[in-house]
Amino acid sequence: MKNTIPWKSTIDINTTRNLFSLNNEILPYEIELYICSCGMQKRIIKGAKQELEKYQCSECGNEVFYDADYYLSNHAWYEIIENMPFYNLLEDNLKIEIKYGEDQKELLFLFNLQIPNSIEPSSEKVGYLDKTIYSFFVKKMAAMVQN
Numbered sequence: 052m053k054n055t056i057p058w059k060s061t062i063d064i065n066t067t068r069n070l071f072s073l074n075n076e077i078l079p080y081e082i083e084l085y086i087c088s089c090g091m092q093k094r095i096i097k098g099a100k101q102e103l104e105k106y107q108c109s110e111c112g113n114e115v116f117y118d119a120d121y122y123l124s125n126h127a128w129y130e131i132i133e134n135m136p137f138y139n140l141l142e143d144n145l146k147i148e149i150k151y152g153e154d155q156k157e158l159l160f161l162f163n164l165q166i167p168n169s170i171e172p173s174s175e176k177v178g179y180l181d182k183t184i185y186s187f188f189v190k191k192m193a194a195m196v197q198n
């Protein structure tokens with residue numbers, strides 16, 4: 052079974068569908084979203100910037116959640132990957148994307164982590180952003196020297 056990285060994401064409630072959306076009213080609330088490794092998902096509505104007590108998963112007791120906002124921000128991904136706190140979960144959570152650069156004639160390999168950052172207004176589903184944590188490219192060998 053896929054071992055999901057446990058994420059915590061703070062989402063502005065005004066970006067989601069809510070009871071007051073029709074009034075165009077800006078609400079001072081945020082949703083704290085927890086996605087646990089065990090598959091449990093929890094949404095807690097709280098005042099903006101309010102700090103909650105440490106959350107513990109009611110299903111498996113896990114207390115460790117990684118801050119999605121931190122990992123999505125311009126934090127130094129150049130740090131050694133092995134030092135990441137969830138290094139042993141990467142294998143199950145990396146999505147490999149391959150792009151072909153027509154002009155450079157090269158293949159670009161991107162190793163992306165999918166990090167939750169929104170709740171889709173239409174479906175209430177969690178939305179994810181791809182964050183590239185590692186990439187490399189391979190040049191086509193067409194330029195090899197001929198004898």
Ligand SMILES: [Zn+2]
Binds near residue numbers: 087109
């Ligand atoms: Zn859990």
